[in-house]
Amino acid sequence: MNLISPFKGLRPAPGRAAEVIAPPYDVLNSAEAREQAAGKPWSFLHISKPEIDLPEDTDPYSAAVYAKAAENLARTIEAGLLVRDEQPCYYAYRLIMNGHSQTGLVAGASVADYDTNRIRKHEFTRPVKEDDRVRQIDAVNAQTGPVLLAYPNAPAVDAILAAAAQAEPALDVTADDGIQHTLWVIDEADSITQLTAAFNAMHALYIADGHHRSAAASRIAKMRNNQQGSDYFLSVIFPAHEMKIFDYNRVIKDLNGLDPTQFLAAIEEHFALEPSAMPVKPDAPGVFGMYMDKQWFKLTLNPELMPNDDPVARLDVSRLARYLIEPILGISDPRRDDRIDFVGGIRGLAGLEKRVDSGEMAVAFSLYATSMQDLMAVADNNDVMPPKSTWFEPKLADGVVSYLLD
Known part of the structure; x- marks a missing residue:
């Protein structure tokens, strides 16, 4: 056939x-x-x-x-x-x-x-x-x-x-x-x-x-x-x-019982954290934007935490989940947890700001877009991507x- x-x-x-x-x-x-x-x-x-x-x-x-x-x-x-x-x-x-x-x-x-x-x-x-x-x-x-x-x-x-x-x-x-x-x-x-x-x-x-x-x-x-x-x-x-x-970004309803100071301190265990006067659109793997309390931050994952051998683990959606969303915000199943939602990159960074500024969400994350090479590597390895990894x-x-x- x-x-x-x-x-x-x-x-x-x-x-x-x-x-x-x-x-x-x-x-x-x-x-x-x-x-x-x-x-x-x-x-x-x-x-x-x-x-x-x-x-x-x-x-x-x-x-x-x-x-x-x-x-x-x-x-x-x-x-x-x-x-x-x-x-x-x-x-x-x-x-x-x-x-x-x-x-x-x-x-x-x-x-x-x-x-x-x-x-x-x-x-x-x-x-x-x-x-x-x-x-x-x-x-x-x-x-x-x-x-x-x-x-x-x-x-x-x-x-x-x-x-x-x-x-x-x-x-x-x-x-x-x-x-x-x-x-x-x-x-x-x-x-x-x-x-x-x-x-x-x-x-x-x-x-x-x-x-x-x-x-x-x-x-x-x-x-x-x-x-x-x-x-x-x-x-x-x-x-x-x-x-x-396009990037497929994340918004979270609450900080899992942490106050903003505690939350930022927890992030710094695995990320370099710096405030930004402008919205952060990541320009490389391992770089993330975060918006909270009308303030943008640039998050850069520590280089030693960026594996390159596993096609799923090296996705930025996986890195953010493994080192921040799951251990700090307590969301282990993004398919079913109603504390997390997803915003297609076509809506721009303003779409993230709107969800947080309205009070509906507490924090938003912008991600570097998954590449076609990454998608094909995952599929060739008979693996499955995390939910909402790609927005075409x-x-x-x-x-x-x-x-x-x-």
């Missing part, structure tokens, strides 16, 4: 993409999705967040929600807003945000290779979220949320995608958040053959975002006895060197291309 496969994509009809594409289902809550979809009858949110078309007190995991998703997808296809390609294709997909550009390949990714870890993971999944994706995929008979993957250095693939992007795009839309989404159809037989062969030669692909979607696809394949259509899952695969990971931007849009399971 090939690592990737072309497929008959379901995508917006010419000129209709601006009415259809929407933010990923998992970056909006139900209220935000309802607000964004107001006055937009063909927004993909009616398919990916169908509870917005039901009473506000509807359980988002109820059977009625999944049935509504199937109804809304069928309605959108019947109205001609979404059209399926007649022949299997690959697609080049470019994202541009604030001058940063990355171009990847939309393809079916092999469930079998996911199951054998050739498509590599770096996170645990939560059963409730995985169950939700299984029920949604099964109800609509389609994968509508792409898994974000990375491929290692492959100049031949980069060249094919660059050549494809010289043609007239099938879709070119700037979304409400300012991110430009451009799609090109790759339907020429030689290019399809070359891309398939190039990916077959790769030792691995890496999940960047979409662990629940890929795990759900694997479960669907088993439910359907790996019948054709269920044996691949919707993915967008970017070259690792083009992908951008720009985000893929839902509705650009969907994968029907028949």
Whole structure:
């Protein structure tokens, strides 16, 4: 079986993409999705967040929600807003945000290779979220949320995608958040053959975002006895060197019974601590910013405490947890402890200040962003990252291309 496969994509009809594409289902809550979809009858949110078309007190995991998703997808296809390609294709997909550009390949990714870890993971999944994706995929008979993957250095693939992007795009839309989404159809037989062969030669692909979607696809394949259509899952695969990971920062509700003086003294056991007149955005591994009582501090971990042999231990999210958040603030399970929360770096340092200045949180930490090399090292070692280690931007849009399971 090939690592990737072309497929008959379901995508917006010419000129209709601006009415259809929407933010990923998992970056909006139900209220935000309802607000964004107001006055937009063909927004993909009616398919990916169908509870917005039901009473506000509807359980988002109820059977009625999944049935509504199937109804809304069928309605959108019947109205001609979404059209399926007649022949299997690959697609080049470019994202541009604030001058940063990355171009990847939309393809079916092999469930079998996911199951054998050739498509590599770096996170645990939560059963409730995985169950939700299984029920949604099964109800609509389609994968509508792409898994974000990375491929290692492959100049031949980069060249094919660059050549494809010289043609007239099938879709070119700037979304409400300012991110430009451009799609090109790759339907020429030689290019399809070359891309398939190039990916077959790769030792691995890496999940960047979409662990629940890929795990759900694997479960669907088993439910359907790996019948054709269920044996691949919707993915967008970017070259690792083009992908951008933002910092994923931490805010804590209290100082674990310590007063500020005691807290600072405890930190100095493992960190060099210096006040800063400016917000601290770390510029190197082992450097952290801390905001408390309207004051920023720069924290630098003692060099002898920075291991380089263990791919998980050398992550800054691990270092901060091991030497500060767990021993001083008493948080040992960040997945379940409600005293800690996480703020994506896209919100900037002002987002941290806001959470602390409001009194909601007592202290905030800014981190140096995890690198793609670190992510791939963890995955290659069959390890798992701490929760909320990576925040990828720009985000893929839902509705650009969907994968029907028949």
